[in-house]
Amino acid sequence: MRLETERLILRPWEDRDRAPLAAILGDPQVRRYYPGTATPEEVNAQIDNAIARTAEFGFHLGAVEHKADGKLIGLLGLGRLSDLMVETIPGHPLVEIGWQLDKAYWGQGLAPEGARACLAYAWTELGLPEVIAYTAAINTPSQRVMEKIGMRRDPDDDFAHPKIAEGHPLRQHVVYRIRRPE
Numbered sequence: 001m002r003l004e005t006e007r008l009i010l011r012p013w014e015d016r017d018r019a020p021l022a023a024i025l026g027d028p029q030v031r032r033y034y035p036g037t038a039t040p041e042e043v044n045a046q047i048d049n050a051i052a053r054t055a056e057f058g059f060h061l062g063a064v065e066h067k068a069d070g071k072l073i074g075l076l077g078l079g080r081l082s083d084l085m086v087e088t089i090p091g092h093p094l095v096e097i098g099w100q101l102d103k104a105y106w107g108q109g110l111a112p113e114g115a116r117a118c119l120a121y122a123w124t125e126l127g128l129p130e131v132i133a134y135t136a137a138i139n140t141p142s143q144r145v146m147e148k149i150g151m152r153r154d155p156d157d158d159f160a161h162p163k164i165a166e167g168h169p170l171r172q173h174v175v176y177r178i179r180r181p182e
């Protein structure tokens, strides 16, 4: 899967992405709403997993390249949810959309721009009926992206993340959904 928007190229992972992605996901500010930063080993495993899931399902969160400077600026895309999350999230959805960008590029509407292209691909090329997104209830920047691309939250779908301990500020999660336009 390779998509192009006005300012971005969304493409499959390449080996040259491993070090820059490790720098992005190793930044405490980028990972503010995660239980911790990612080590280079974890980032390598994440890229390997994305390549394997793309081979299995035909898509997964991929690399985001910024056209103006040619840099890798993060990850974004559609992903088949893990079995644990399918089981946990109300309604048992199958496909999510997600994003993590280098903080130097925040605030320019880049995540919504890339996400809109992925949703169009989900409807027209993959024929999916619905895409969801989930995040920690306190992650308001990510929820703003969800709202901007037309996703809506039903508080009845809120859930506690099974891998985050009770009482932890990141445990409570919200779900946003969007259905294929008629």
Ligand SMILES: CC(C)(COP(=O)(O)OP(=O)(O)OC[C@H]1O[C@@H](n2cnc3c(N)ncnc32)[C@H](O)[C@@H]1OP(=O)(O)O)[C@@H](O)C(=O)NCCC(=O)NCCS
Pocket (backbone or CB within 6 Å): 029, 030, 031, 033, 098, 099, 100, 101, 102, 105, 106, 107, 108, 109, 110, 111, 112, 134, 135, 136, 139, 140, 141, 142, 144, 145, 148
């Ligand atoms: C969430 C994220 C992808 C947003 O990307 P983006 O390209 O900056 O998106 P936007 O420009 O549309 O901004 C979305 C919101 O981010 C927040 N934001 C923007 N610039 C910001 C900055 N410099 N610092 C902190 N928050 C900022 C604002 O709340 C903004 O909403 P607004 O436009 O209504 O003011 C980005 O903040 C990110 O990568 N965060 C860290 C990883 C993460 O939490 N991913 C989501 C996991 S579910």
